[in-house]
Amino acid sequence: MGGDFGPSCTVPASLLALDEHPALELLLVGQAPSIEACLPSNLDKARRNRLQVIPANEVISMDEAPAAALRGKPDSSMRRALQCVRDGNAHACVSAGNSGALLALSRHLLKTLPGIARPPMVRAIPTAQGACLLLDLGANLDCPAAQLCQFALLGALAAEARGAVQPKVALLNVGSEAIKGNQQVKQADALLREAKKQGKLHYIGYIEGHDLFAGKADVAVCDGFVGNLLLKSSEGLAQMLNLRLRREFARTGFSRLIGALALPLLRRLKKELNPAQHNGASFLGLRQVVVKSHGGADTEGFKNAILHAQQELACNLVQHLQSRLARLYPDRPI
Amino acid sequence: MGGDFGPSCTVPASLLALDEHPALELLLVGQAPSIEACLPSNLDKARRNRLQVIPANEVISMDEAPAAALRGKPDSSMRRALQCVRDGNAHACVSAGNSGALLALSRHLLKTLPGIARPPMVRAIPTAQGACLLLDLGANLDCPAAQLCQFALLGALAAEARGAVQPKVALLNVGSEAIKGNQQVKQADALLREAKKQGKLHYIGYIEGHDLFAGKADVAVCDGFVGNLLLKSSEGLAQMLNLRLRREFARTGFSRLIGALALPLLRRLKKELNPAQHNGASFLGLRQVVVKSHGGADTEGFKNAILHAQQELACNLVQHLQSRLARLYPDRPI
Incomplete structure (x- = not known):
């Protein structure tokens, strides 16, 4: 439900992620009617079977204080998604929602590794x-x-x-x-x-x-x-430079021609x-994988956040952190 | 004497600045032999007459603590240059040296406007x-x-x-x-x-x-x-993008051709x-104009810092700040 575009971005992004990663299965957590409205009516059965809609009726807004998100809204999509991870129904949680609330709820529901108070x-x-x-x-x-x-x-x-x-x-x-x-x-x-x-x-x-x-x-x-x-x-800055470059190439007929030729390189x-391409930030030091997508991410961006969560699972990030921390600090928390 | 390159950058930059601004006169403050060694032997008299070398034997290093620069080195180039401004022999000071020392010495020698403790x-x-x-x-x-x-x-x-x-x-x-x-x-x-x-x-x-x-x-x-x-x-980041763009254009014979065509636009x-192009930062709230050049600035960059100081004089920056502050806060310091 989160981010600037809600299910209209996260649902199509989920379908793209299913295409790119054949073993992936996704739980879409949130207001079921909104989510289902974003699923194409002609969705093939094979993909539909790898998606599950988990209803959650409340939404944590982008400007909600983390403490309020923690105390209230027992049926928020963010809380329900993290509960799925806690209860072993999912391996990781991906959200484009309120970062502060996501961190607070993650710490509360999933807990941190020994000695880690505030996951970065x-x-x-x-x-x-x-x-x-x-x-x-x-x-x-x-x-x-x-x-x-x-x-x-x-x-x-x-x-x-x-x-x-x-x-x-x-x-x-x-x-x-x-x-x-x-x-x-x-x-x-x-x-x-x-x-x-x-x-x-x-x-x-x-x-x-x-x-x-x-x-x-x-x-x-x-x-x-x-x-x-x-x-x-x-x-x-990168966005501004891209804009300026395009403006430069649009200046004259000749520059437009060069621009057309240079397009594949610039792309x-x-x-x-x-x-x-790089969307998807992780909270380090939680006992499970939680990935935060940029709130303004587009479909391509949110898809990458999902795949990023998958990569963190594939490289055993949490297990690596846990075992290395235990070896580096055997006697006391870090 | 300051910056990564010392007089080998600041002296040629001064000559460029003289060329670009016909009414400019410059005092070059520092170790006279080092400065004179960077002046071309065939320098025309007209430009030479607009330059004056002010000897100062000490140099404040880039890693010197501001307090040390303030207490010690009575004959540092930075102190001498600011004294020229204080005593009315120059309108502005430009330095590529230690920023902290430049601010501390500027506050001490030139003073700040009423109510301004720490010039940004x-x-x-x-x-x-x-x-x-x-x-x-x-x-x-x-x-x-x-x-x-x-x-x-x-x-x-x-x-x-x-x-x-x-x-x-x-x-x-x-x-x-x-x-x-x-x-x-x-x-x-x-x-x-x-x-x-x-x-x-x-x-x-x-x-x-x-x-x-x-x-x-x-x-x-x-x-x-x-x-x-x-x-x-x-x-x-801008530098990295530039590098990547050049690398992209160097990839194949065809891309090199497009790169050659696009060169004037990219330039x-x-x-x-x-x-x-944008080199030259100002300390706001001093009673005189002091401009800090990037320590790593090249000749072109340091020239721009000199011209930036000239622009601040031309737009009466200090007088504007002083009169507007007095009008906004007539009764008490800001």
């Missing part, structure tokens, strides 16, 4: 070298040093689960010199240097904004206020860098 | 609609609400000085809903709503990261930690969006 939201962003995991993306706006340090470790373990060997972990800062930065960042730097000495992760120090897209790090850590603004502004680039 | 650093960034003034860019990392509010007002007045009528002022936040944001941002929002009621500025509320480059606001306000990371990451776009 993480996503891969494209860089000149491939990709970088950026966290936190907005789940935790104010982060003391110990929390940033925990995000760094969780990010490193998530990168490992995706196949990285000794992922390079960095703290985002306003300069690379030791005197730079605010109090939280400086303290987190000290904690991470210590953790590196103990062989817990491969910490490479501070990186600046431009280093992020240059691909200096495999994991970049910041608080959720910074991360959310960085992610969304970079999406806005490939656009596809590679398209935010929809 | 501001720069225009290109948007889909034209440009937006973004502040603070790193001069003040932790900002209480009242300070964000002051930045908003100074940003609005700076936009006015550049010709904007009723500039739209916004706070950068992780969401547009009232419940979103950290404590400082929520409090600043309340203060700015009040200031808007009193007719002091045209506040439009929260904007998110993607709204920045969409051009929703003429002035976007955040703390210096966020602003610095936003600015530098957007420069890094125009690149020039328009090139960070060097």
Whole structure:
């Protein structure tokens, strides 16, 4: 039910995901009439059988406070979907709804791994070298040093689960010199240097904004206020550049011709860098997989969020985090 | 002497600036031998007469703490340059050196306007609609609400000085809903709503990261930690996209041909969006004009920072701020 477009986006996206992943089965949780209205009348039986509509009559709005979502609306689609995961009826939950409410309900219903108080939201962003995991993306706006340090470790373990060997972990800062930065960042730097000495992760120090897209790090850590603004502004910039490029190609007859010739190349680039391509952020440190889609995601974007959840299951993300955390911190919670 | 390249960048940039602005005269402050070594031996007399080398033997390094720069090095190039401005021998100071030291020395030697404790650093960034003034860019990392509010007002007045009528002022936040944001941002929002009621500025509320480059606001306000990371990451992203585009055009013989045809168009776009084109950030609220160039700026970039200082003098920025502040807050400092 969530996101800017509700079932009119999430239902067609679900059908696309079924096509791309033959083993996938989906539970569509929400107001049954709205969902069914978005299913094509000529839907083949094979696909229809891999879909199940789970009724939930309430909807958590985008501007609802997490505490209110937690206390009220026992029959919200978000709560019902997470209950499906908790009760073993689904392996993962994907939502384009209210992030704060999704995190609060996930913590409450699915619980976190030992020692993890506040799961960060993480996503891969494209860089000149491939990709970088950026966290936190907005789940935790104010982060003391110990929390940033925990995000760094969780990010490193998530990168490992995706196949990285000794992922390079960095703290985002306003300069690379030791005197730079605010109090939280400086303290987190000290904690991470210590953790590196103990062989817990491969910490490479501070990186600046431009280093992020240059691909200096495999994991970049910041608080959720910074991360959310960085992610969304970079999406806005990419969109603006695309618009300007198209305007440039539309200027004269000759430029339109070149534009037409260049179209296939630009399309490939656009596809590679398209935010929809990378849609789907994960909460790290929950006991189950929960993926948050961008609220403004289109059908293609929400489909990718569903497939992202599937990939997290395929690489055993939660099991990897759990076993590595237990080995790194055998005696006490992280 | 400052920046990544020192006089080998700043001196040629000065010569370019003299060419572009016939009435300009420049004082080059620093170690005289290093500066003179960068002046071409065949420099014509007309240009040489518009340049004056002011000797200063010490250099403030990029990783020096502002307090140390303030107490020590009485003969640093940065201090000497600001003294030239203080003593009326120059109208403005331009530096690619240590930002923190430049701000501390500027406050100490040039003083701030009444009521302004911490001048923010501001720069225009290109948007889909034209440009937006973004502040603070790193001069003040932790900002209480009242300070964000002051930045908003100074940003609005700076936009006015550049010709904007009723500039739209916004706070950068992780969401547009009232419940979103950290404590400082929520409090600043309340203060700015009040200031808007009193007719002091045209506040439009929260904007998110993607709204920045969409051009929703003429002035976007955040703390210096966020602003610095936003600015530098957007420069890094633009650079990466440029790299990817070139790589795409280099893929096959046919794509190289299209690339060659598209080159003039891409060059125009690149020039328009090139960070060097927009180089030169100002400290707002000082009693004189001080412009900070990006430390990594090339010759073209540093030239633009010099011309930016000249533009701030031409639009009477400081006088505009002073008279508007006195009218808005006649009884007490802002």
